Amino acid sequence: MTKLRDEYATTLTLALVESALQLVPSEIQAHPQVKEYAKRRQKSPREVVLDRAFHHAAMQRLARIHYKIPPDRMGRPDIVHNTLLQVLEPPLNWEDHLRTFVHTQDDYVISINPKVRLPKNCVRFVGLIEQLFAQGQVPRAGEPLLKIEKKSLPELVGQVKPTKVLGLSMLGKPMLLREVAQHAGELKEPLVLIGGFPRGHFADNTRKLVNELFRVDPRSLDAWVVAGRFVYDFEWSIGLGQRRVKQ
Amino acid sequence: MTKLRDEYATTLTLALVESALQLVPSEIQAHPQVKEYAKRRQKSPREVVLDRAFHHAAMQRLARIHYKIPPDRMGRPDIVHNTLLQVLEPPLNWEDHLRTFVHTQDDYVISINPKVRLPKNCVRFVGLIEQLFAQGQVPRAGEPLLKIEKKSLPELVGQVKPTKVLGLSMLGKPMLLREVAQHAGELKEPLVLIGGFPRGHFADNTRKLVNELFRVDPRSLDAWVVAGRFVYDFEWSIGLGQRRVKQ
Numbered sequence: 389m390t391k392l393r394d395e396y397a398t399t400l401t402l403a404l405v406e407s408a409l410q411l412v413p414s415e416i417q418a419h420p421q422v423k424e425y426a427k428r429r430q431k432s433p434r435e436v437v438l439d440r441a442f443h444h445a446a447m448q449r450l451a452r453i454h455y456k457i458p459p460d461r462m463g464r465p466d467i468v469h470n471t472l473l474q475v476l477e478p479p480l481n482w483e484d485h486l487r488t489f490v491h492t493q494d495d496y497v498i499s500i501n502p503k504v505r506l507p508k509n510c511v512r513f514v515g516l517i518e519q520l521f522a523q524g525q526v527p528r529a530g531e532p533l534l535k536i537e538k539k540s541l542p543e544l545v546g547q548v549k550p551t552k553v554l555g556l557s558m559l560g561k562p563m564l565l566r567e568v569a570q571h572a573g574e575l576k577e578p579l580v581l582i583g584g585f586p587r588g589h590f591a592d593n594t595r596k597l598v599n600e601l602f603r604v605d606p607r608s609l610d611a612w613v614v615a616g617r618f619v620y621d622f623e624w625s626i627g628l629g630q631r632r633v634k635q
Numbered sequence: 636m637t638k639l640r641d642e643y644a645t646t647l648t649l650a651l652v653e654s655a656l657q658l659v660p661s662e663i664q665a666h667p668q669v670k671e672y673a674k675r676r677q678k679s680p681r682e683v684v685l686d687r688a689f690h691h692a693a694m695q696r697l698a699r700i701h702y703k704i705p706p707d708r709m710g711r712p713d714i715v716h717n718t719l720l721q722v723l724e725p726p727l728n729w730e731d732h733l734r735t736f737v738h739t740q741d742d743y744v745i746s747i748n749p750k751v752r753l754p755k756n757c758v759r760f761v762g763l764i765e766q767l768f769a770q771g772q773v774p775r776a777g778e779p780l781l782k783i784e785k786k787s788l789p790e791l792v793g794q795v796k797p798t799k800v801l802g803l804s805m806l807g808k809p810m811l812l813r814e815v816a817q818h819a820g821e822l823k824e825p826l827v828l829i830g831g832f833p834r835g836h837f838a839d840n841t842r843k844l845v846n847e848l849f850r851v852d853p854r855s856l857d858a859w860v861v862a863g864r865f866v867y868d869f870e871w872s873i874g875l876g877q878r879r880v881k882q
Contacts, residue, residue, distance in 0.1 A: 428675070441756035466755045473717060477857045508713045509688035510757035564880050605879055610724045616863050632852055633811050 397626040398573050400480065400580065401487040401548050402619070404471055404611065405541055405594055407584025408464035409492045411521055412438045412446075415453060419446035435522060437514050438463035457493050461585045467611050468584055469513045472506055474616035479632055480623045489544060490584065497539040504533040545597050550579035552599045556618070558608055559589055560601035565614070566621045568602045573625030582615050644873040645820050647727065647827065648795050649866070650736040651718055651858065652788055652841055654831025655711035657741050658768055659685045659693075662700060666693035682769060684761050685710040704740050708832045714858050715831055716760045719753055721863035726879055727870045736791060737831065744786040751780040792844050797826035799846045803865070804830065804837055805855055807848035812861070813868045815849045820872030829862050 412422050417433040425442050426433040440447060440463040450459040468490055480486045481502050490498040498520065507513045516526060516534070525532040545553060552575050554568065572578040581598060583590060587608075590598070604614065623629045659669050664680040672689050673680040687694060687710040697706040715737055727733045728749050737745040745767065754760045763773060763781070772779040792800060799822050801815065819825040828845060830837060834855075837845070851861065870876045 439756070441754070441759055464755070466757070470717065470720060470755070473857070474721070474860065474863065478860050479852060479854070482854070507688070508711070508717070509686070510713070512688055562880055564876060566876070605726060607726070607729070610720075613721065613725050613863070616721065616860070617867050620864050620867065629811060629813070633809055 397485060397628075398575060398578065399485050399487060400572065400578060400619070400622050401489070401550060402475060402580050402582065402615065403489040403491055403541075403544065403548075404468060404584035404615070405491045405581045406461075406591060407468050407490050407492045408462050408586060409468045409490065409517065409584070410438050410462065410494050411518075412436055412443065413450065413455065415455065416443070416446040416449050419443075419449060421446045431518065435518055437465050437517050437521075439465055439514065441466075458588070461588055462493065464584075464586050465514050465517060466510060467586065468517075469506070469510055470610075470612035471582075471584065471615045472500070473508065474612045475619045476500070476502070476504065476506060478616075478619055478623070479628055480619050483628060485622075485626065485628065486619065487548075489548075491539075491541050491544060493585070495538060495540045496536050497544050499532075499535045499537075501531070501533045501535075541594055541597060545579065548579050549577065551576045553579045553581065553597055555581040555590060555594070555598035555601045556604060556614055557583065557590055557601050558603050560603040563602045563604065565602075565604040565617055566624075568604065569618055569621030570625045573622060580618065582611055582618070584611055644732060644875075645822060645825065646732045646734060647819065647825060647866070647869050648734040648736070648797060649722060649827050649829065649862065650738055650788075650791065650795075651715060651831035651862070652738045652828045653708075653838060654715050654737050654739045655709050655833060656715045656737065656739050656764065656831070657685050657709065658765075659683055659690065660697065660702065662702065663690070663693040663696050666690075666696060668693045678765065682765055684712050684764055684768075686712055686761065688713075705835070708835055709740065711831075711833050712761050712764065713757060714833065715764075716753070716757055717857075717859035718829070718831065718862045719747070720755065721859045722866045723747070723749070723751065723753060725863075725866055725870070726875055727866050730875060732869075732873065732875065733866065734795075736795075738786075738788050738791060740832070742785060742787045743783050744791050746779075746782045746784075748778070748780045788841055788844060792826065795826050796824065798823045800826045800828065800844055802828040802837060802841070802845035802848045803851060803861055804848050805850050806836055807850040809853075810849045810851065812849075812851040812864055813871075815851065816865055816868030816872045820869060827865065829858055829865070831858055
């Protein structure tokens with residue numbers, strides 16, 4: 389298949405931020421629900437990814453001890469998984485016009501090699517993320533397909549050096565997603581932030597990094613829906629959809 | 636939140652067809668991999684959904700006995716799950732302009748109530764589908780959110796009575812997805828078929844039902860990507876995106 393990359397077209401950098409993806413916090417590693425879950429998966433409780441679908445009772449303890457992150461915003465690896473499946477599989481990524489990062493609530497940043505083929509099954513995906521936390525990169529040797537580092541969002545922005553940081557949030561100015569994508573496509577190096585959490589808004593520290601904040605629907609959309617749609621609109625804004633179908 | 640449903644706008648009927656969603660076939664229910672998997676989930680081997688991520692070895696036996704469906708097209712509940720999350724969560728469904736069906740390789744049809752909130756976790760989703768196969772509907776009493784019936788695709792088309800059946804396939808006529816959606820939005824009752832299998836093409840019996848077949852990219856797209864994009868384009872074709880952002 390001929391690549392249709394347009395050298396002069398903009399590359400989109402997409403970051404899923406404050407994502408609800410973390411290992412089980414030490415405070416609840418001894419909880420029976422976590423211990424049993426870890427045992428069933430033949431891992432230690434400190435090696436497993438927190439998942440509300442399996443650790444609901446244990447997470448209630450986090451609420452009682454006033455854990456630093458509100459537990460109802462934690463433990464949703466499915467948000468990261470679904471969003472990545474939606475943005476890494478389409479043409480924009482095949483044509484090498486996309487850079488993707490996952491920033492987590494605990495200030496880790498996962499850098500994603502556009503060549504990665506993620507597992508489609510969520511249990512396999514969670515296993516891969518656990519391997520990533522344990523090893524720092526996957527695969528362990530050679531060119532990393534996934535890499536994780538302790539890194540704050542300001543540090544990530546400093547590394548990406550975008551022309552402008554756009555954010556999608558219910559607190560932003562109303563604008564059609566398609567127009568936001570058009571705008572992003574006209575920038576030299578746009579960075580777009582989408583929240584990787586199930587409810588609530590960007591933290592103040594995230595807000596401070598955003599140059600322009602947009603609300604694209606009167607109701608909150610799931611991260612994987614808005615990210616998938618944005619990638620699609622962005623393909624149009626750089627003319628990729630039009631070029632591909634002519635092949 | 637005010638509903639923005641336009642009574643005169645078209646409702647889209649979307650069917651994911653020949654989907655790789657089935658219970659473990661009787662031929663491999665005694666396979667050690669299946670037995671161990673079922674035991675771990677505290678179910679009987681005949682009650683569990685086939686999943687390539689867990690039953691790969693057992694599925695090789697299906698190939699050796701020349702099972703009626705090629706095993707490399709079977710056992711992918713994640714395709715159905717990801718696609719449903721991508722089409723049921725967006726505005727088109729909230730605004731009641733979408734009817735969704737899942738047709739399976741074994742000729743079952745799942746009818747989806749637009750009000751359903753599916754589990755985001757894939758293990759929970761598979762559990763729900765197993766409950767659905769066992770009970771025929773979920774919940775067991777009252778208005779069904781999911782209903783499953785033995786039904787062929789021609790029977791489903793006879794029930795939906797569409798003005799036209801459109802299909803998305805690599806064997807179709809090249810057209811921009813956006814133009815296909817525009818075309819569908821102008822029909823009175825369009826039915827759109829998307830393949831719910833990992834590789835290959837529609838079966839001949841499916842092809843015969845299709846009035847117009849379109850290829851929307853030179854490379855095969857995942858069902859959840861193309862379905863999500865089509866729903867988005869369809870929202871535009873009936874003016875929903877434009878109306879919503881003005882709220």
